[in-house]
Every structure is written in structure tokens, then in C-alpha cells.
Amino acid sequence: MNMMVSRRALMGGMALAGAGALLPRAALAWKVDGAALYPATDAFIKGFVDRRELAGTLAAIGKGQEAPLFFGAGVQSNDSATPVGPDTLWRLYSMTKPVTGIAAMLLIEDGKMKLDQPIADFLPAFANMKVQNVPDGSITDVRPAKGPITVRQLLTHTAGLGYNIIQKGPIKKAYDDNGIAGGQASRLPIPGFAPVTPAPSLAVMADRLAALPLVYEPGTKWSYSISLDLMGRLIEVVSGQPFDAFLKARLFDPLGMTSTGFMVAAKDVPRFTSNYAPFGGALIPFDPAASSIYLDRPPYPMGGGGLVSSARDYDRFLAMLLGEGETGGVRVMKRETARLAMSNLLADSVDRKGTFIDGQGFGAGGRVSLPTSPGGEGIFGWAGAAGTIGFVHRGLGYRVGGYTQIMPPDAVPFQGKFGETFFKDVTG
Structure with missing residues (x-):
């Protein structure tokens, strides 16, 4: 596999549902054992590190409004011994889109x-x-x-x-x-x-x-x-x-998302991941944490793919969605607004054949599952170009995040198979 990061690498969010021969084995990262409750997911995400295909992987799963369980393996960067964990910072890329969509719904709720x-x-x-x-x-x-x-x-x-x-x-x-x-x-x-x-x-x-x-x-x-x-x-x-100020005031501050933004501050570099591309049997860091482009303020806040966040922070956003606008005693939007945002906003006449959402719906910045969709009705979320994925399943009452950093994301099946592996754990 060559170093080229294909155009598909930046599409992000395509999936809800062998490049490591020379990669040194990464250390076990997070001490919480997910095997008891989510054995398939636990084995799945650790396997990529064991096979030396990814530097680090993390899962964040919460039931209802209960505290999330974080479990994973590996390190933030192959040249670092720092394990991944709930406060590790990840490039979200298109997982930014649902955040922007929900922000727009707030202005609809405001009547503006x-x-x-x-x-x-x-x-x-x-x-x-x-x-x-x-x-x-x-x-x-x-x-x-x-x-x-x-x-x-x-x-x-x-x-x-x-x-x-x-x-x-x-x-x-x-x-x-x-x-x-x-x-x-x-x-x-x-x-x-x-x-x-x-x-x-x-x-x-x-x-x-x-x-x-x-x-x-x-x-x-x-x-x-x-x-x-x-x-x-x-x-x-x-x-x-300003767009970024609106997000901070209406979503990030109320939800306690203190690690989410469009750039990484110098003090936070020690918990920032490197982003990799597979090349010749190894992983090449084309955006190393210490010299990342995310250390600079971007020309403009990119609502389609610019956010960096932690699994803990993004879980708070997902918990708010699962709570239909409320989590931790804080309500950021009305219940009916949240329900509308996570509903299918597409008319039946919209052509979606051959697209990322063929046979499915779409809401405020994220895919919406239909009764005939894999996993059933009630899923809302999206994924990112560097391998991350986040969604809520309102029918089953779960919020789920999967985190790694590799481009293109389909270089390994982490993102593509994460959702279906999780469903094995909770539906049998």
C-alpha cells in the first residue's frame, strides 16, 4: 500500500455500520476491562493493536444516562509510551457535522x-x-x-x-x-x-x-x-x-465539553494523537501530534470537519442526544427539537441511490436509520475521515463512540465494522 491518502480519506462518515508488519507492538492502554460487558467490541478494538495495524484504539459506550465505560488498547503515538484514554484528543473530521447540525437546530428552536x-x-x-x-x-x-x-x-x-x-x-x-x-x-x-x-x-x-x-x-x-x-x-x-463562539456558548460550555475545539492548545499536546497512513507495512505519521496542523488556529472554523475532541467530551454530546436534549441535569434544547434533529428530514423523493445513505435517512448532520436499516430504527450519528465513529441508538438506549487515527479510514475495517460488532454485544 502506498503513501497516497486517497480522496476517499477525507469523505468521512461513510460507515456506521494489513499494514502493521513493521509497527512495534503498542502497550495495553486503558485499564478498564470491557470484556465483561462488551466482549466482541473489546476483542475487536484490541485486535488492531495486537496485529500492529493501529497505534491506539478506544471505545466509549454508555447505557442510557449511566456513566460511560471506556476501554481500549495502544498508545497515542508510536513514538510515545502514553496510552490512549478517555481524555486523549482525536481529530473528529466529519463527526463535527452532527455538532454543527444540532447547533443549527438551536437557532430553529429560538425562532431565528x-x-x-x-x-x-x-x-x-x-x-x-x-x-x-x-x-x-x-x-x-x-x-x-x-x-x-x-x-x-x-x-x-x-x-x-x-x-x-x-x-x-x-x-x-x-x-x-x-x-x-x-x-x-x-x-x-x-x-x-x-x-x-x-x-x-x-x-x-x-x-x-x-x-x-x-x-x-x-x-x-x-x-x-x-x-x-x-x-x-x-x-x-x-x-x-462567531460560529466557534456559538458552539462554545450553546453546546460545549453547558455540556462540560472542555476538550473540544478547532485547534489544540500547547498545553494539550501531551494528550493529542498522531494521525497515520499505511505505507510499506508500517504506519507513517503524516500529521504528528507535536507538529500537527491542528496546533495552529485554522483560517475558519470548519463545521463539516474541523473539530478535535476527547471520547469523554463527545460522549457528553451523545448523552445529550440520547437524553433528547438533556444530560446531567442540564437541558440544552427542547425534547421536541432533539427528536426532530434525529428524525429523517429527507422527503421520499430525494434520490439517495448509490450514496453513503442508500436505503437510510438523514437528519441534522447525521445519518438516521429506518425500520428496514441494519441495526433497526433509532440510530443517529456519523463518522470521521481518520477512523472515528459516534452514534446513539435510541431504540436500544445506547451511546457509542469508537476512536483511532488512520487515513484513509477503510485502510483497516475498524470504522466499517465497529458498529456491527457493538450490536453483536447488545443484541446477541
Whole structure:
């Protein structure tokens, strides 16, 4: 396997449901034994470290509003003896999207915007959008959009927007040239990726995005996109606060998420992971903790893929979701708002064939399972480009997180098989 981090590596969130021959064996990390309650999950996550395929792995599982159980194996970085644990910091990438989606739902609850309101009411540059006549084709062969982009469509990847990690041809180049990026990977150049200088602010990113054509007609097709990053700008305008400040005030501070943000402070580097790519039978740290790109303040807070967090912090977010807006005696949103956010917000007419959510629904920034979905109804969550995964299962009453750092995430089946392994433990 070569060093190239494929474009699929940054798609993130694709899955809810042998590169280690030269990797030195990592030490057992977390002292809590998960084997008693979750034997399949425990064996699954430890196996990747035992086989020297991953540096460190961690599971965080909570039942109802009970305290979470953390268990795992390995170290934060292969050049460190520091074991992973509940306060280790991980790059969430697209696990940021549900956080942004829930933040938008707070403004809907506040009555400051409506679910089916055109975003042009707040961002006038999006009033008269054009659509490519051929998706990923010419960016000058366009037609007027048949309808406006709405808040619902931004939440659910149905606005018709593109993604520079998904699109091809002229529209991808236009996104790259305009710095319309949903995440950062490394200070180092990465083979297979064009160098992209992100726009200097959310406002500039949004204005540049508005000047480009849509890939699809709004409201017609589910297409993974930059929409949750644009939602960050919408939140700024509607709330009158910087996007990151809004998240801190309305979600992170009330929930006690003190380890979550868009950069890693110098004092927190000792608990930050390194991010790896498989190469020649070993794991190469292409974003080492000590010199990570996350040590710098990003050009703008990326609502689609920019957060760093700990398993303990993200579990608090999931506990709030499972508690339908409340956890630990703190209510951050109304019960009905939380239920709406975790419901299927897609119309039956939305084309989702062949996509990450084929046969499933989508809510406020995360996949929603349907009665016919694997695992049954009641699952809400998403995953990240460096191998992390987080979801709640409202039917079974669990909140679940899986953590590691490898790109692309499908280099090993940690993310892809984590959910189904957990279900073996709780459903038999």
C-alpha cells in the first residue's frame, strides 16, 4: 500500500455500520476491562493493536444516562509510551457535522430561522443560484436553479452543493482554487491532493461558494457536500456570534465539553494523537501530534470537519442526544427539537441511490436509520475521515463512540465494522 491518502480519506462518515508488519507492538492502554460487558467490541478494538495495524484504539459506550465505560488498547503515538484514554484528543473530521447540525437546530428552536426557510434570507448571495447542466461537467454550461436552497437542505446534504473531496473536473478545481475546503490534514504535502489554501474566513468562503454553480438541483439528490461548513456561516449571521463562539456558548460550555475545539492548545499536546497512513507495512505519521496542523488556529472554523475532541467530551454530546436534549441535569434544547434533529428530514423523493445513505435517512448532520436499516430504527450519528465513529441508538438506549487515527479510514475495517460488532454485544 502506498503513501497516497486517497480522496476517499477525507469523505468521512461513510460507515456506521494489513499494514502493521513493521509497527512495534503498542502497550495495553486503558485499564478498564470491557470484556465483561462488551466482549466482541473489546476483542475487536484490541485486535488492531495486537496485529500492529493501529497505534491506539478506544471505545466509549454508555447505557442510557449511566456513566460511560471506556476501554481500549495502544498508545497515542508510536513514538510515545502514553496510552490512549478517555481524555486523549482525536481529530473528529466529519463527526463535527452532527455538532454543527444540532447547533443549527438551536437557532430553529429560538425562532431565528425556520427549517424550510431559504438561506438567501440571511445570505443574499445565494438568492439566484445556477446549476450545472452536467454534474461535474462545465461550470459555464449552467441553468437557473428551480428553487432556493433551504436550511433543511444544508442540514441534509441536499442543497446541490459540491465537495472538493467528492467532485471531479472543473467544479473540483474551482473549489480548490477558491479555498472551499472542509478540513485540514497536515502541514506536509500529501501525494494525490492538490495544495489548497483555505479561504481566510467563513464569510469569504461563503461568498466564493455562492459565485459557483451547484452540482444538482436543490432538494433532489443526497450528495455529500460542503453544506455543513456553509451552515457554520449561516449560524454566524443568524446568531450574531462567531460560529466557534456559538458552539462554545450553546453546546460545549453547558455540556462540560472542555476538550473540544478547532485547534489544540500547547498545553494539550501531551494528550493529542498522531494521525497515520499505511505505507510499506508500517504506519507513517503524516500529521504528528507535536507538529500537527491542528496546533495552529485554522483560517475558519470548519463545521463539516474541523473539530478535535476527547471520547469523554463527545460522549457528553451523545448523552445529550440520547437524553433528547438533556444530560446531567442540564437541558440544552427542547425534547421536541432533539427528536426532530434525529428524525429523517429527507422527503421520499430525494434520490439517495448509490450514496453513503442508500436505503437510510438523514437528519441534522447525521445519518438516521429506518425500520428496514441494519441495526433497526433509532440510530443517529456519523463518522470521521481518520477512523472515528459516534452514534446513539435510541431504540436500544445506547451511546457509542469508537476512536483511532488512520487515513484513509477503510485502510483497516475498524470504522466499517465497529458498529456491527457493538450490536453483536447488545443484541446477541
